[in-house]
Amino acid sequence: MDDNLKTKENFILFELNNTTYAVKSLLVKQMEMIDEITPVPNAPEYIDGIVFSRGQVIPVLNLRKRFGFEISVYNLSTRLIVVQHQERSVGLVVDSSREFISLDTSTIQPPPEYISGLSGKYLEGIATIDKRILLILDLESILKMSDTTINN
Numbered sequence: 190m191d192d193n194l195k196t197k198e199n200f201i202l203f204e205l206n207n208t209t210y211a212v213k214s215l216l217v218k219q220m221e222m223i224d225e226i227t228p229v230p231n232a233p234e235y236i237d238g239i240v241f242s243r244g245q246v247i248p249v250l251n252l253r254k255r256f257g258f259e260i261s262v263y264n265l266s267t268r269l270i271v272v273q274h275q276e277r278s279v280g281l282v283v284d285s286s287r288e289f290i291s292l293d294t295s296t297i298q299p300p301p302e303y304i305s306g307l308s309g310k311y312l313e314g315i316a317t318i319d320k321r322i323l324l325i326l327d328l329e330s331i332l333k334m335s336d337t338t339i340n341n
Contacts, residue, residue: 196294202323203270203286206258210283211290211316211325218271218278219243220286223263240269240280247271251282255331256311274328281331292316297325 200211201220219242226238226249235254240247249269253260266285271278297314313327 197291198294199289199291200323200325201270201286202288202290203268203283205252205256205284209321209323210252211292211323212270212272212281212328213325214289216272216274216328218273221269221271222265223267223269223282237282242269242271242280245278247278247280249280249282250331252331253282253284272328274332277332279332290318292318292323 199214201214201217202209202211204210221242224240226240228238229236229248232238232248235251237249237251237254240249251260261284263282268283268286269280270283270286271280296318297316300312300315310330311327312324314325316323316325
């Protein structure tokens, strides 16, 4: 691809711990309010359980727990963003989500090297829109559990 060509990519924005994150909209199947989550024994601590949504059982990954943030109780703003990655559906619990944007891909920068540790490994890139920083998720890294991946 020619680097001089400007291309746009669509993203769903969500809030988590007072920070704005983005996930590629092509990967998002649906967004829902949190209903009933069924706990699963011996699941990793960042898996809240499973939900039954649109005829499918979906594991629920709490991004606050995955990122090591303080846990908060679900409220009316809490959303479940169901993403599709490599033929797997996974629900991501976020604080809120209401925005859809189209970004020029040339505005997306790689994460700085000094955050490439634990927190940076979950980021695909960083963009700024009107003085607002957007952290773009790397779903593949988020869905990895040690040496295995979340399957359903």
